[in-house]
Amino acid sequence: MTRPSENGFLANLQAKAVRWLEDNRGLVIVLFCLPASFLFDSAIQIRCWIRRTFFSAPADHPKRVREIQKCVQQRNALPESERKPMCTAKPNWLSLSLTFYRKDLCHQVPIDLFDILELDEERLTIKVEPNVSVGDLTRYLTPKGYTLAVTLEIADATAGGLAFGVGMTTYSHKVGLYQETVLSYDVVTADGELVHVTADNEHADLFHCLPWSHGTLGFLVALELKLIKIKPYVHMKYLPVHSQKEYCDKMMELSGALDKDYPVPDYLEATIYDKDNAVILIGNFADVDTDEKKAKINEVTRWYKPWFYKHVETFLNKEGEEYIPIQDYLLRHNRAIFWVLEAMIPFGNHPVFRALLGWACPPKPAFLKYTTTAAVREMTFSKQVFQDIVMPLNTLADQVNTAIDLFDTFPLLVYPCRIYDHGRGPQGQLRPPPKEGLTSGSNFAMFNDLGVYGVPGQVKRREPYNPTKAMRAMEKFTRDVGGYSFLYADLFMTEDEFNQMFDLTLYNAVREKYHCEGAFPKLYDKVKPEIDVIALGDKSEN
Structure with missing residues (x-):
């Protein structure tokens, strides 16, 4: 039987160990995480090289898609009591999402699709499989004088992840979100059918709902994207x-x-x-x-x-x-993963460090996620903020002041971006911008991404900080001004609040039409944190 004094000693020892790790996090990361991350990344790169060199075959794309259809059909042939909701077999740690969705509770379907399928230089389009990364596309396209109209700055992001999530960059004030640059999707539905989805064919309703759907409407097997011409x-x-x-x-x-x-x-x-x-x-x-x-x-x-x-x-x-x-x-x-690396390695921008170890940075995001334990997840949740939020640009001053009041961390990132009103009814999960907010003579309003990344000032000063209260206040502000939270980051909204921020009218109709109920998780269930954010927020104050 453990005596109370022993419990107190262990709790005190654990608190001191956590504090030491917090105070010396940079040293721990440099001595252990960077070398391990480098080896981890090298192994992934070798695996990718082998796959591209010996197994890449764009001509075999239809065959690979049929294998995915077969997996879905086999799941559908199971007794109803044995059918689980479906998701991809891609490990959580390979996703750039901050959350850890419980894939072990799902029927996992391998999506081994990594090829660039077709470059059409006349139409300025490229067709790719969903797991092609931004880094792959940048290396392939820029020597030819092209780039994606919306190119995320993080090389590990994938074309499919951005298509079913969201993407925005510094060209978005000219073209809008990533979804505005998608011409077509090829999707395997819950019934195992392969459908070609465009804005003007019989699957137009599905086309409008695939962005921000996070894999809850089908499996993406290919997509066609707009390109722009560039200079060197x-x-x-x-x-x-x-x-x-x-x-x-x-x-x-x-x-x-x-x-x-x-x-x-x-x-x-x-x-x-x-x-x-x-x-x-x-x-x-x-x-x-x-x-x-x-x-x-x-x-x-x-x-x-x-x-x-x-x-x-x-x-x-x-x-x-x-x-x-x-x-x-x-x-x-x-x-530097924008400026997130500074929280991990405070001395990482020092000239001596850059000269000696700069080549090993940043730690691979996949490695950081792969090595995240429940305790580490809890610590990062309660002591860091990592959010991208889309709000009307004419509210920028209020956005910045609210972020300062709640998080007190700098720098802040601002990317302007068009949000379109396409003149139809429900246009997917994004509510159209208000008519009074449209730029004169256009069908778009100018919004912006506010990027808030880092350690809140309250945490740095070791003052009381409740991440749940802070983020819920930020989410309320976002709803009040007609904005949207990026769904890769931790959400703190209830489902009712989520339904206020997003318009799920067409999405729910599409789920019914394409038999997604029971076959794929609902959007809120897919993107909500796997941890109890309310309990952790309360705990952080104690």
């Missing part, structure tokens, strides 16, 4: 601003929110370093054809270079310009 470099201008009103007004102007015919730049974003100080990044495709331009080339993703957001910070008190190779620009935030 991005001419980047850095514009420092020193008041909240100034950067809010500038983003409205430069994004085209005030005038649909305004000559907007190719790429646009802002990094906010405190309430009143930010740097606006204005990028345009460019050639480097003079010695003067060549002298301004900056390959920002080199391992020994400063993290990109730290480089941007040097322009807070001066304007600047440079030429960034297009592939470096597209993956500029990959090396």
Whole structure:
């Protein structure tokens, strides 16, 4: 029998160990996580090389799809009492979602689809299988003079994950969300049928609901995406601003929110370093054809270079310009995972560290997730924030002030993005923007992604912090202004609140039409945290 004094001793020892790990997290990650992550990533890369070299066969795509259909049909042939909801067999740790969906309770279907199927340079489209990564596509397309119209900055993101989730980037003020660049989906339904889904065929209702569906309406086996032509470099201008009103007004102007015919730049974003100080990044495709331009080339993703957001910070008190190779620009935030790596390795941007170990960064996201135990998940949940939220750009000042009040962490990321009203009834899970918010003479309103990543100031100062209360307040603000939470991150909403934020009218009709009930989990059940966020929030205050 354990005596009370022993319990107290063990609890005190555990608390000291946790505190030591918190205070020395960077050292632990450098000594153990980085080497293990490097080996882990190397093994994955070797596996990918073997798969591409010896097993890649775009011509065999129909055969691979038939195998998926067969798996679904075999599940459907089981006695009703033995049929579980279906999901992909892709391990949770390979997903960029923060949550750990209980796939062990599902009928898992392997989706071994990793090939680029067809590049159509006349139509400016590319057809790919769902597990092709952003890194693969960037390496394949940029030497040919193309890129996806919406290219996420994280190389491990996949074409299919973005299609059934959401994607936004610094070109989105010109084209909208990733879903606006998808021309067609090939989907295996709950009945095991293969359907080709477009905006104007008999499956148009399904087309509008597949974005933000997170695998709850079918299995994606291929998709066709729009491309844009590019030049070898991005001419980047850095514009420092020193008041909240100034950067809010500038983003409205430069994004085209005030005038649909305004000559907007190719790429646009802002990094906010405190309430009143930010740097606006204005990028345009460019050639480097003079010695003067060549002298301004900056390959920002080199391992020994400063993290990109730290480089941007040097322009807070001066304007600047440079030429960034297009592939470096597209993956500029990959090396520091925006600025999340600073919370893991506080000294990671030091020149000595970058010179010696910068090549090993960042720790592989898949490895971090693979090694996440329940205790680590609980700690990161209660001591970090990682959220992307889409809200009307004309509320930016209120967004920033709310984020500061609740999380007190910087920098903050701002990407402007068109949200369209396509003029039909329910247009999928996203509610159309209000008519009064539309840019004059257009069918879109300008929204923005507010990226809040890092350790809240209250945690840094070791003050009381309840992540559940903070995030529920942020979600309420988001609903009140007509915004949406990205569903890869932890949600704190009840199902009723979720249904207020998103419009599930068409989604529910599609689930019934395509026999998804019982075959696939419901959207809220698929994306809600696997942990009790209310209990953990209460615990964090004690």
